[in-house]
Each structure stands twice: as C-alpha cells, then as structure tokens.
Amino acid sequence: MNDVAVRALRDDEFRSAHRLFRAALHAGPGTDEEWERVRPVFQPGRVLGAFDEQLVGTARSMDAELVVPGGARVPLAAVTGVGVRADRTRRGVLTGLMRTQLAELAGRGVSAATLYATEGPIYGRFGYGIAGRARSYTVSRQRARLRPDAPEGGRIEMLDLDEAERRLPEVYSALPLRPGMMSRDRWWPGLFAGMRSGDDPAVALVHHGADGPDGFALYRVSRDSGMSATLRVVDLHSGNATAFAGLWRFLLGVDLVDTVIARNRPLDEPVELLLTDPRACETTELTDETWLRLVDVEAALAARTWHGAPLVLEVTDPVLDHNTGRYRVGPDEVSRTDEPADAALGVAELAMIFAGGWLPSALVDAGRISVLDPGVAVRLDELARTRRAPWCGTFF
Ligand SMILES: CC(C)(COP(=O)(O)OP(=O)(O)OC[C@H]1O[C@@H](n2cnc3c(N)ncnc32)[C@H](O)[C@@H]1OP(=O)(O)O)[C@@H](O)C(=O)NCCC(=O)NCCS
Structure with missing residues (x-):
C-alpha cells in the first residue's frame, strides 16, 4: 500500500464514511433522514478510514457476542461498512x-470477527472462512397445508413497530441461541429504521408459550396484481419447536397472501416437515451466510465444546502471528503444545469447522486440511461435531 494511512474516524467523519461505503455499493448518498436513522449503528472508535490526501476507504465494526457450540459466548466484532473508492481499488x-x-481487535481481546461478504474472493486472505450457509425458500400458501401432527403453537400477539422495538430485544435475549448467532444490542436501531421506511406495511408478532414469550417474527406484505400479495419474513426466531410451528401456522394463515418468502434461513429449519405437501416449500437459493475470523484462536477454541479423543492441530495465521502454533484440542482441555501435529490447517479453515458449518473431512478431501493419516479425518469430524447447523440470522 502506497502512502495510505488508516485511523479511527472522528464522529463528525462518520457520514463521509457512510457515503463512501454506499457509493462503493453503487447506492446514492442517502437523505439526512436516512442518516439520522442509521447513525446509532456507527460505534465510536470502531469506524476506520483510509486516507491519502482524502478519505479513500472505510471499514467499521460493532461490538457483540458470538454464540459458540455448547452455548458459551465470546467477544465478537461484527464487521461491516467495508468499501474503497472506485478510483483507489x-x-x-x-x-x-x-x-x-x-490488530486492533486482537489488542482489545476480541475472540472473533464476522461479516457478510459481497463477493467470495475478498476475505479469505485475511483469515475469514465461511462459517455457515443459509437457505432462501418460498412457500406457496395455496399448496401449504399443515399436517395434522404439526404442533398447534401458542398464542400469537401482534405488535405495532414502536412496541416491537421496545419488547423484541428482550424476547431475543431470552431465547436459546444456536452456534453462529450473536447478541444484537447495537443492531436493533438499524432493523427498525429499515422497517419504518418503504411503503409495504410491516407487522411484528410475538409467540407466547407455556412459560411466556418464546419466539417472534417481523414481516412485510407487498400487494401484487389484483388482490394477491407476497409476505416477506424479515426476521423470525423461535426458542423451541412449538413456537416455530406456531409462528408458521400464523404466517400461512394470513389472508390474501399467495406466497411467503423467507430469505437466508438456517439449513436445518424444518418448514417442509410441517406440511402435507413438502414441495409447497421450494428452496430458491443456497448461499454462504456469515464469514468468521478467529482473532484469538486459543480463547475461541477453549470456549466451544469438543467431542471424542483430543487431537493436535497446527494452525497457520498469515495475518495475526500470535495465533500460529500447535493446539491440543479435546473435550476436557484446549492448550498450546509442542507435541507433533495430527492435522495442519489455516486459520480460515479452522473458522470453517469452528461453528459446525463444514465437516472437517470435506476440507481434508478438498486439500484444505492436511492430516497425518486418513483416520484423523474421521476423528476430526467427531471432535468438531455439532448438533445444529450454525446460523447467524442477524444481517448487519
Ligand atoms: C472489495 C473492496 C473493498 C476491495 O478493496 P481493495 O482496496 O481493492 O482491495 P485490496 O487492493 O487491498 O485487495 C487485496 C487483494 O484482494 C483482491 N481483491 C480485492 N477485492 C477483490 C474482489 N472483489 N474480487 C477478487 N479479488 C479481490 C485484490 O486483487 C488483491 O489481491 P492481490 O494482492 O493478489 O492483487 C473494493 O473492491 C470495494 O469497495 N468493492 C465494492 C464494495 C464491496 O463489495 N465491499 C465489500 C463489502 S463486504
């Protein structure tokens, strides 16, 4: 890099960074009103700018926590707003x-960073790997009949957006979160800013189970031609199978809707299992969801649960040297070691198996993890086994 200096931006520079990022995505500068709505998600100290004579690039992050397999939470940076001026790329x-x-995240003791990538080739070189994948699907309301054995669900309460903004953060915080999910404290204002813009009506639902609120959904409905309409699920989280079925029972019962669209949902979300005709739910897209970067490998490895017999992993980190080394990883302990390695992998590949998004043996087969002998691949699969597909479910 020639003559470009990177520093944290002052508050009065945030809007320039926002404009630069929008321009990099080919979006206009945005109105004053839009800026006021998104301003709260710019966290002081976390907005970086790259300068030559002027601002030419930006990247920022939000502080959050990441849920790892086993349920523990580690300090997370949710990285976003990355853009470089087209004449400086x-x-x-x-x-x-x-x-x-x-370097700044490592210095602050952050364990991991995560982001949504616009393009696949950008972030691998910085140690990010695909943490998990997501499925988008469409449910034909005309064809979708719930099976008689589908859980009945509890009571559904409809909220207006002001009330939803007050109450949903608490409902979300109390839900059991799956690996890959994150805390949302700094994120909610941006979601509700989006829900308040545009013409399509926005609706919020809370599902009440036997022990109180245990799920919620936010959706918008757009009128198509005539009286038909499309319902788009913006956000849907449930703490148990009954809440999930109850929310879908409601969504599939909304009058005048032909199609329900849910985007970027977990791979193991069982919508079709609730339906008499499973093909009423059609998968329309399968994509990578978040990319994960282990910033403090030892702390991250120690925070999650592991299974079976311990293995020694030799990790190479091309950016953060302190992570390079051998780790003994097992259900009882994670520690640095000088023992010979059973498997060698880059920090990006480690991120790919960390939350359970990929089978280690698939990465071995692809030539991305080296193993001492073929039996190690099977043991790696057992070591990293998780019960649920990882999913972030919070688009930032
Ligand atoms: C993606 C983006 C931020 C890259 O910025 P940049 O300053 O050009 O990146 P760098 O020059 O540091 O690139 C580093 C390396 O990554 C490669 N690279 C960067 N962006 C790439 C892309 N989109 N596709 C393929 N390779 C890419 C570069 O070729 C370079 O590799 P090299 O060293 O082997 O030549 C910039 O192109 C951009 O603003 N794009 C539009 C907005 C966007 O997509 N932002 C990302 C949001 S998640």
Missing part, C-alpha cells in the same frame, strides 16, 4: 484497513 487499501482492524 486494487492497490492495497482494503488490506491496510483489514490488517489495522484485526
């Missing part, structure tokens, strides 16, 4: 931003 500006950001 491919000369190392992003590289400078990423390196500065990762």
